[in-house]
Amino acid sequence: METTSFRHLWLGQLLANSGDVFYIVGLMAIIHEQTGSAMYLAVVPFIITVAKFISGFIAPLLLDxxxxxxxxxxxxxxxxxxxxxxxxxxxxxxxNLVITFVLVFCISFLDGWATPARDAMLPRLVHRDDLIKANSFVATLDQTVQLGGWASGGILVALIGGNQMIWLTLCLFVISTFFMRLLKDNTEQIGEEDNTTVQSKWQSLKEGWLFIWKIPSIRSIHLIYVFEYIASAVWIAAILYVYVAEILGKDQSWWGYINATFFLGLVIGGLFAVKFAEVVDLHLPYVIIISSFGICLGTLTFGLNSSPIAALFLSALCGFLEQVKSISLQTSLQRAASIHQLPKIYAAQGALLSLVFAVSSVIFGFLTELYSVSFSFIIAALLLFSSGIYSTIKKKLLSS
Structure with a gap:
């Protein structure tokens, strides 16, 4: 699996992801210090989501x-x-708050095309038979950064302040850029002969969406993704805050514990997929089906459970199954599409799923307010059950 360019890719991405976490932690500290407003803090993730959606939508023009x-x-x-x-x-x-928000938008806009480019680059750097192991390794690194980055970022910002965190991020970004520069991709670039006309640009924008809709296996994979992303909105902070207070009867520090165990489950799931890559690869459709029903059961039990210790265990279990399922879906997609189709598919996927998650977050927030937090988890479990049924029906299309 190990190639020089693959090593440069994951090292560059490790530094970039660490920098992204430290940048957000530092930025939040600065905004809170300067304004003391929770509303302005909430604006940051909204700006990031909107910027990535717009960027993901127009990314095909750049990928061409x-x-x-x-x-x-x-x-x-x-x-x-x-x-x-x-x-x-x-x-x-x-x-200046306005200038800060504009720059946050611009930085997130750049991520909107960098993410599909990275995901599409990976299959070009490793052998087809090593995709499970490579995806598992990269996913484990990503989640380790999330697990340790926020915790260490919180400690660092308390020690050195938000402004110094931004300088630290700059250093990480510079080194990350150096590693990205060392990448070697010998795949021939295929693009449109004339990308200057309005029609060709429109065709380029549609291409990734058309791949997703017209190719049966890729359409099936993305319908599973849509079910999953709608259901995953139940894990947002706003709903978990209510769950911790009303169901567990604990203070908000338990929200942090639940998040930590979920990310720990993601890391363990990634390590599991690396260790048993051949087994997962051999039974890819069944892994997707079993993990879908497993997450459904875990989500339902979590939402109806009132034991804090059980909640931590169930959170970790859901994280574990989610990671294994995500790696399996990622690998299925990379094998179903050609290396020239993947960049535009990932660009369309990023725009689609960010929009689905944003809308779902609002809907689940409304359902929690109108009914109860347990009701929201029941709905999420039903969606995941539907995903499991659909995966079973489309099992043959999920095969490598």
Whole structure:
């Protein structure tokens, strides 16, 4: 599995992801210190989601014109320069909320095409038979950063402050850019001969969506993703806060414990998939089906459970099954599509799923307010059960 370029990819992404976490932690600390407003803090994830959706929608135009490596290098370099600009503006003039939000939008906009470029790059750097192991390894790194990054970021920001966290992020971004620059992708670039006309641009924008809709196996995989992303909205902070207070009868520190065990489950799930890559690969459709029903049962039990200790165990179990399922779906998709189709498919996927998650978050928040938090978890479990049934019906299309 190990190649020099694959190593450069995961090292660059590890540093970039760590920087992203530290940047958000530092930014939140600065905004809270400057404004003391919870509303302004809530605006940040909204801006990030909107920016990534818009960027993901227009990403195919860039994917037609430029190589994946070029997009990854430019995106990381531009993020570095934007973050440096934010710091220089603060030093030269004074901190400004509007300018900060504009730069946050721009940085997130760059991520909107970097993410599909990275996901599409991976199958080009490893052998087809090593995809399960490679996806598991990268997913484990991503979740380890999430698990340790927020905790260490919180400690660091308390020790050195938000402003110094931004400088630390800059250092990580610079090194990440260096590793991205070392990538070698010898795959031939295939694009439209004339991308200057309105029709060809429109065709390029539609192409990823058409791949998802017209290719049966890819359509099936994305319908499973949609079920999963709708249901996953039940785990947002707003609903877990209510769950902790009303169902568990604990203070909000337990929200952090539940998050931590969920991410721990994700990490263990990634390690499991690395260790048993051959077994998972051999039974890929069955792994997706079993994990779908497993997450359904775990989500339902979690929502009806009132024991804090049991909640931690169930959270970790759901995280474990979610990671194994996600890796399996990712691998199925990478094998169902050609390496030239993948960039546009991932771009459309990013736009689709970010929109689905955003709308679902609002709907589940409304359901929790109108009925109860347990009712929201029951609905999520029913959606996951539907995903399991659909996966069973489409089992043959999920095979490698």
């Amino acid at each position: 014109q430029y190589r994946l490596k070029s997009l990854l290098v430019f995106s990381q370099l531009a993020k570095t320069l934007l973050l440096f600009t934010m710091q220089m503006v603060t030093i030269t003039f004074s901190w």
